[in-house]
Amino acid sequence: MTFRLAFWLVALVMVVAAYLVVRSQNLVRAVLWLALVLLGTAALYALLDAPFLAGVQVLTYVGGVVTLMIFGVMVTGRQEGAVAEIDSADRIRGLLVAVGFFALVGGAILKTDFSNVIAPRPPTTAELARSLLDDYLLAFEVTSLLLLAAVVGAVVLARRRDPTPETEGSPR
Amino acid sequence: MSGFVHGLSYGAVIVTVLMTVTAFSLWFERKLAARMQSRLGPTLVGPAGILQPIADVLKLLQKEDIVPLKADAVLFNLAPPVAVVCAIGVAAAVPFSPTVVAADLDVGVLYVLAIGAVTVLPVFTAGWASNNKLALLGGMRAVAQSVSYEVPLVLAALVPVILAGSMRIGAIVQFQSDHHWFVAWPFFLGIPAFVIFVLAMLAEANRIPFDIPEAESELVAGVTTEYTGMKFALFYMAEYVHTLVASAVASALFLGGWDGGPFRPGLHWMVLKTLFLFAGLYWIRWTLLRFRSDQLMRLCWRYLVPSSIALVATAGVWVVFVG
Numbered sequence: 001m002t003f004r005l006a007f008w009l010v011a012l013v014m015v016v017a018a019y020l021v022v023r024s025q026n027l028v029r030a031v032l033w034l035a036l037v038l039l040g041t042a043a044l045y046a047l048l049d050a051p052f053l054a055g056v057q058v059l060t061y062v063g064g065v066v067t068l069m070i071f072g073v074m075v076t077g078r079q080e081g082a083v084a085e086i087d088s089a090d091r092i093r094g095l096l097v098a099v100g101f102f103a104l105v106g107g108a109i110l111k112t113d114f115s116n117v118i119a120p121r122p123p124t125t126a127e128l129a130r131s132l133l134d135d136y137l138l139a140f141e142v143t144s145l146l147l148l149a150a151v152v153g154a155v156v157l158a159r160r161r162d163p164t165p166e167t168e169g170s171p172r
Numbered sequence: 173m174s175g176f177v178h179g180l181s182y183g184a185v186i187v188t189v190l191m192t193v194t195a196f197s198l199w200f201e202r203k204l205a206a207r208m209q210s211r212l213g214p215t216l217v218g219p220a221g222i223l224q225p226i227a228d229v230l231k232l233l234q235k236e237d238i239v240p241l242k243a244d245a246v247l248f249n250l251a252p253p254v255a256v257v258c259a260i261g262v263a264a265a266v267p268f269s270p271t272v273v274a275a276d277l278d279v280g281v282l283y284v285l286a287i288g289a290v291t292v293l294p295v296f297t298a299g300w301a302s303n304n305k306l307a308l309l310g311g312m313r314a315v316a317q318s319v320s321y322e323v324p325l326v327l328a329a330l331v332p333v334i335l336a337g338s339m340r341i342g343a344i345v346q347f348q349s350d351h352h353w354f355v356a357w358p359f360f361l362g363i364p365a366f367v368i369f370v371l372a373m374l375a376e377a378n379r380i381p382f383d384i385p386e387a388e389s390e391l392v393a394g395v396t397t398e399y400t401g402m403k404f405a406l407f408y409m410a411e412y413v414h415t416l417v418a419s420a421v422a423s424a425l426f427l428g429g430w431d432g433g434p435f436r437p438g439l440h441w442m443v444l445k446t447l448f449l450f451a452g453l454y455w456i457r458w459t460l461l462r463f464r465s466d467q468l469m470r471l472c473w474r475y476l477v478p479s480s481i482a483l484v485a486t487a488g489v490w491v492v493f494v495g
Binding site: 028029032035039042051052054055056058059062063064066067068070071074124125 | 244247277278279282283285286287288289290292293296297300308311312315316318319322326339
């Protein structure tokens with residue numbers, strides 16, 4: 001009972017906040033609504049007995065990604081620039097894609113028979129660590145290598161000079 | 173259900189105590205700073221001025237509540253209480269004694285770090301919603317600082333986690349109680365990790381010498397420029413509560429928490445250590461000057477991040493081959 005109540009509460013907040021993310025006319029407000037959605041996801045993880053995932057979700061997404069997005073919004077424009085034309089240019093097509101995707105996912109969920117699925121015992125953090133760093137060590141390391149490559153790539157892209165630089169001394 | 177009741181009752185007690193300690197820590201700080209500068213500090217309200225915080229709060233409550241015309245009123249009003257909630261929320265997972273803890277989470281350290289990471293959002297929101305360029309600059313500085321110092325903070329907190337083999341703060345304290353406090357042994361890991369942790373925590377709480385988000389000589393009062401009365405007081409309170417709770421977390425992770433060495437363990441040790449560390453942070457605050465932004469970033473990325481990575485690696489080697 002408590003679980004259901006908590007779930008529907010979190011779900012309601014998340015859906016409203018997610019709607020406001022796309023409808024908000026103001027970039028900073030949209031990002032803050034996104035932070036609420038991500039916090040809601042963390043709350044869902046916590047409700048499903050996955051506290052580690054919940055903590056990581058908050059730490060990386062709310063603490064890291066949202067903060068970086070805010071920083072991005074800040075350095076790209078003046079404060080008035082934060083009120084951007086983020087309204088979709090073609091609403092009909094956007095709606096079609098959204099409804100189609102919803103139907104696809106919803107259909108898949110409804111068609112799956114969950115009646116004989118036994119809820120697995122939620123793994124403790126120690127078990128999670130063991131499977132991540134013992135059983136699936138190779139995959140884990142490959143993933144981290146991929147992320148490293150992405151970081152290096154981002155730095156290279158950011159540092160690439162304009163191919164036709166103005167020949168009036170060094171920049172800055 | 174009993175867990176819920178337990179958490180609620182202990183939570184209420186811990187929050188009340190934290191608030192009271194915070195209020196009187198203001199008096200303590202002013203007295204300490206005054207002594208360091210050969211002054212007397214507050215003397216008029218009550219014996220030795222001890223009722224000064226109460227007078228201050230009464231004064232702040234009476235002040236006019238101003239919301240700037242062009243401010244984003246909703247976010248402007250929302251930011252101060254959220255800042256306080258984030259600061260207090262961290263306290264939930266901190267064990268003050270084997271029994272006095274609101275919720276000794278299985279992932280306590282992660283929880284503390286995660287809530288700490290959220291703290292920057294209300295600060296930034298306040299700066300942005302004020303619609304004031306000085307406040308906005310303060311908010312941007314807060315974001316830049318928080319993103320950078322989160323890295324050494326998390327890595328330094330990993331060291332006791334690796335050494336104790338648990339993320340439950342209570343278990344980390346118990347491990348230190350059974351073996352040694354981490355600042356005592358292995359001290360070459362414990363002491364540097366402790367120092368990095370405290371520095372990064374200070375930076376996250378925007379305390380001097382890391383208070384560039386509200387550098388009053390450049391930014392008037394940074395993010396709090398447009399705030400008056402009780403809302404300003406809430407930001408002030410959030411900063412103090414954050415520092416106090418951070419001291420408690422650092423005491424639990426590195427100084428053995430409730431363990432009293434050869435003496436009887438208990439709540440009093442945790443309180444003593446926390447307040448001792450808290451006073452030490454005041455000492456730092458009134459001794460050092462504020463860093464420049466670039467110095468802050470250099471300290472973080474050139475020194476704290478590499479050394480904390482080295483510490484984590486060494487801790488792993490230590491646990492495998494020695495511990």
